[in-house]
Amino acid sequence: MKAISGTNLEQAKSHNRRVVIEAVRTNGPLSRAAIARMTALTAQTVSNIVEELERSHLLVPAEAQKLARGQPIIPYSINPAGAYSIGLELGRQRASGVLTDLSGAVRARIERPIEHPDPQRAMPVLQSIVEDIQQAFTFDRNRLLGVGMALPGRYADGGTTSLSPQNLPGWQDFPVGHELEQRVKVPVLVENDATAAAIGERLHGVARGLSSFVYLFLAGGGGIGAGMFLDGHLYKGSRNNAGEIGHIIVEPHGKLCSCGKRGCLDRYISPTVAYEFMGIANAEELSSDDLDTLIAEGGEGLDAWLDQAVQPLRQTLDFLELAFDPQTIVLGGSISTSLMRRLAERLEPLHVPIDPNRTRSLPRVMIGMTGKDTAILGAAALPIFSETNPRFDVLQKPVG
Numbered sequence: 001m002k003a004i005s006g007t008n009l010e011q012a013k014s015h016n017r018r019v020v021i022e023a024v025r026t027n028g029p030l031s032r033a034a035i036a037r038m039t040a041l042t043a044q045t046v047s048n049i050v051e052e053l054e055r056s057h058l059l060v061p062a063e064a065q066k067l068a069r070g071q072p073i074i075p076y077s078i079n080p081a082g083a084y085s086i087g088l089e090l091g092r093q094r095a096s097g098v099l100t101d102l103s104g105a106v107r108a109r110i111e112r113p114i115e116h117p118d119p120q121r122a123m124p125v126l127q128s129i130v131e132d133i134q135q136a137f138t139f140d141r142n143r144l145l146g147v148g149m150a151l152p153g154r155y156a157d158g159g160t161t162s163l164s165p166q167n168l169p170g171w172q173d174f175p176v177g178h179e180l181e182q183r184v185k186v187p188v189l190v191e192n193d194a195t196a197a198a199i200g201e202r203l204h205g206v207a208r209g210l211s212s213f214v215y216l217f218l219a220g221g222g223g224i225g226a227g228m229f230l231d232g233h234l235y236k237g238s239r240n241n242a243g244e245i246g247h248i249i250v251e252p253h254g255k256l257c258s259c260g261k262r263g264c265l266d267r268y269i270s271p272t273v274a275y276e277f278m279g280i281a282n283a284e285e286l287s288s289d290d291l292d293t294l295i296a297e298g299g300e301g302l303d304a305w306l307d308q309a310v311q312p313l314r315q316t317l318d319f320l321e322l323a324f325d326p327q328t329i330v331l332g333g334s335i336s337t338s339l340m341r342r343l344a345e346r347l348e349p350l351h352v353p354i355d356p357n358r359t360r361s362l363p364r365v366m367i368g369m370t371g372k373d374t375a376i377l378g379a380a381a382l383p384i385f386s387e388t389n390p391r392f393d394v395l396q397k398p399v400g
Contacts, residue, residue: 086144087150090126090149147188211379277302320365
């Protein structure tokens with residue numbers, strides 16, 4: 001049984017600092033008075049935190065705005081140059097890195113070819129990318145928050161050890177985060193690709209400001225996973241493996257899945273299955289434009305995939321709405337944008353919700369970021385999220 005810990009008020013300042021950053025990030029430029037109203041913090045507390053964040057260059061003031069009555073107000077916004085982050089992605093034939101600022105904008109990018117990317121070959125390449133990308137764009141190295149890396153597959157306790165990404169053999173039980181951190185000498189965070197993409201979508205995408213949503217990640221190389229935010233918290237499960245949505249059985253006694261079961265969602269809606277239907281054998285090696293051209297010419301193969309994919313996806317969306325009651329479900333991933341649009345266009349009509357008369361402010365399903373940059377931008381969001389997102393666990397005293 002997990003121990004219940006008491007309150008650690010010494011960490012309240014850290015929590016309040018994150019709350020102020022989150023308020024400005026999600027609402028745009030805010031005055032100190034507006035921040036105080038939104039966060040229920042005292043005016044003096046907000047003033048102290050804003051001054052600290054301004055000195056740290058995380059917040060930047062705009063020109064004072066005159067009001068009809070009272071003193072002028074100064075709106076504060078997030079300073080894109082206040083912090084930077086590096087995102088890494090490893091594929092079957094290449095390793096990539098991006099440097100992003102606090103707004104998520106890409107400031108530098110490096111790609112390196114790599115054959116048979118097992119840990120012995122890949123780790124030196126990833127290290128060189130981290131080192132070289134810091135030279136590719138001029139910035140204050142003290143503002144580098146860390147490195148994020150997104151990998152497919154399941155993870156051990158702590159989320160830093162890859163267990164068995166099926167499309168990257170040789171990484172089972174390898175301590176990715178620890179080993180890379182020893183090499184690059186900055187903090188390294190490793191996360192499941194679906195969870196990383198969900199974090200990126202919440203920081204910079206259509207889920208910005210949402211407290212509860214499910215992000216369905218369709219990987220361009222095959223497979224589907226989910227990242228979940230529930231009541232403002234990233235939900236990862238008891239062993240950091242929540243969101244293995246691709247292995248829900250949607251068709252009893254259906255197609256055999258690589259996991260050993262039959263009828264898994266993966267076997268019906270993953271991009272790999274779509275490419276099989278269309279006869280595209282080398283999708284990962286194609287440019288986005290070439291892949292979109294082949295999808296546009298998909299013809300009967302594309303229609304056949306959509307015909308057998310839509311109902312399992314509708315069924316899954318219905319399950320997620322009933323189980324988690326999210327504000328919306330976001331469809332995204334490294335899947336081709338054109339393929340995602342074709343799938344989304346066929347979703348209606350969705351199953352009737354349990355409360356059909358409820359007034360909604362958001363669509364039940366939204367399209368998030370898609371394309372080959374989705375996973376790597378999610379990886380780059382990991383250090384930013386870790387440093388700026390409100391965390392209620394810091395308010396708890398460590399047990400033992």
